[in-house]
Amino acid sequence: MRINNLVKETAAELNIDLCGITDGSDLNDERKKLKKRIQTKYWPQPFASQQLDLLTKPSLQFKNLQSIIVIAMSYNNGASSSFLSNYVTVKDYHNFLQEKLEKMASVLQNKLKKKFDYKIFVDTAPFLERALAKRAGIGFIGKNSMLINPKFGSYLFLGELFTDLEIKKDQPLNLDCGECQICIKNCEGKALKDEYLLDGEVCISYLTQKKGVLSAAEINKIGTHVWGCDACQNKCPYNINKTENSEPELNFFNKNLEYFLELDRKVPPSELKNTAIMWRGSRILQRNALIAVYNLGEERYFEAVKRKLKDNSPIIRYYSVLALLELNYQRAKKPVEQAIKNEKNSRYKKEMLKLLEQKGE
Numbered sequence: 001m002r003i004n005n006l007v008k009e010t011a012a013e014l015n016i017d018l019c020g021i022t023d024g025s026d027l028n029d030e031r032k033k034l035k036k037r038i039q040t041k042y043w044p045q046p047f048a049s050q051q052l053d054l055l056t057k058p059s060l061q062f063k064n065l066q067s068i069i070v071i072a073m074s075y076n077n078g079a080s081s082s083f084l085s086n087y088v089t090v091k092d093y094h095n096f097l098q099e100k101l102e103k104m105a106s107v108l109q110n111k112l113k114k115k116f117d118y119k120i121f122v123d124t125a126p127f128l129e130r131a132l133a134k135r136a137g138i139g140f141i142g143k144n145s146m147l148i149n150p151k152f153g154s155y156l157f158l159g160e161l162f163t164d165l166e167i168k169k170d171q172p173l174n175l176d177c178g179e180c181q182i183c184i185k186n187c188e189g190k191a192l193k194d195e196y197l198l199d200g201e202v203c204i205s206y207l208t209q210k211k212g213v214l215s216a217a218e219i220n221k222i223g224t225h226v227w228g229c230d231a232c233q234n235k236c237p238y239n240i241n242k243t244e245n246s247e248p249e250l251n252f253f254n255k256n257l258e259y260f261l262e263l264d265r266k267v268p269p270s271e272l273k274n275t276a277i278m279w280r281g282s283r284i285l286q287r288n289a290l291i292a293v294y295n296l297g298e299e300r301y302f303e304a305v306k307r308k309l310k311d312n313s314p315i316i317r318y319y320s321v322l323a324l325l326e327l328n329y330q331r332a333k334k335p336v337e338q339a340i341k342n343e344k345n346s347r348y349k350k351e352m353l354k355l356l357e358q359k360g361e
């Protein structure tokens with residue numbers, strides 16, 4: 001019990017919101033659920049491993065695994081942006097949690113007066129970290145598939161420290177969603193097909209990260225989201241009036257559409273490089289901003305979008321044409337015709353022409 005207490009005490013000293021300890025045993029229940037899911041059309045999930053062993057056997061990641069310390073930090077920052085998900089914080093949470101866990105390991109080694117082996121993970125291995133957090137007593141899995149803690153809600157970043165140190169394990173919470181179905185009814189992408197069943201391919205959070213030319217249905221679905229989507233969490237009763245994050249580095253990265261439209265992709269601003277949303281590159285952010293303008297239909301963005309007709313990326317030029325024609329067809333016709341005339345990429349030239357013809361019908 002002593003080391004368990006020491007870990008919790010250290011977590012509190014380091015301003016870590018939640019901390020729990022579990023073992024390295026296989027996630028057998030999750031494995032059974034995944035085996036059933038493989039039989040459905042909702043498999044595989046985008047950006048996730050398809051290897052059941054890697055997903056459900058945490059011990060594959062660390063030799064002599066005795067304990068897993070799971071930490072969670074709230075990013076409930078009171079933000080209500082229609083452009084960016086709340087999880088877009090001023091500092092990339094991967095780095096933030098990595099540093100917290102490094103510090104924790106060092107403080108624990110000092111307190112225990114002994115070295116132990118450890119390895120830190122912050123979204124850096126395919127195992128099911130929410131399931132580990134659940135087993136460590138940090139929260140329960142909601143019908144929206146998010147981990148929910150009764151004090152902090154579901155806006156939580158997770159990190160894990162795997163170690164060969166023997167520590168007394170914590171117990172899971174005895175909580176669930178009850179009869180509530182709010183997230184399923186409010187899912188903007190109609191991606192929550194049923195309780196605990198997310199169709200990742202149509203989830204807006206994924207679509208904002210999906211590269212290439214999107215279908216008309218996908219463009220409509222994205223709405224004004226430049227990155228991520230929180231609709232299945234915003235109305236969750238567990239997120240109402242919850243404790244807000246206490247770390248300034250996890251404050252919201254509050255930027256508007258102009259910021260992304262005017263973005264210099266060659267030399268992205270340093271504050272943007274510090275966030276977690278650059279992993280797919282800056283072009284996709286600008287593409288999504290153009291899609292947001294298209295869906296908003298507000299002409300005040302016209303000149304900013306028009307400048308993008310001369311962008312060096314055919315994808316950006318294509319989405320600029322799409323947005324301009326939607327903002328004001330008469331005003332857009334001439335510059336768009338000129339842009340099509342100048343277009344060197346034959347595939348996008350054809351697509352732009354199609355847009356112009358459709359709009360002119």
Ligand code: SF4
Pocket residue numbers: 186187188189190191192198202203204205228229230231232233
């Ligand atoms: S992130 Fe958006 S689209 Fe995805 S499940 Fe939640 S509400 Fe639905």
Ligand code: SF4
Pocket residue numbers: 142143144176177180181182183184232235236237238
């Ligand atoms: S909205 Fe309701 S059903 Fe969905 S996760 Fe929250 S409590 Fe559970």
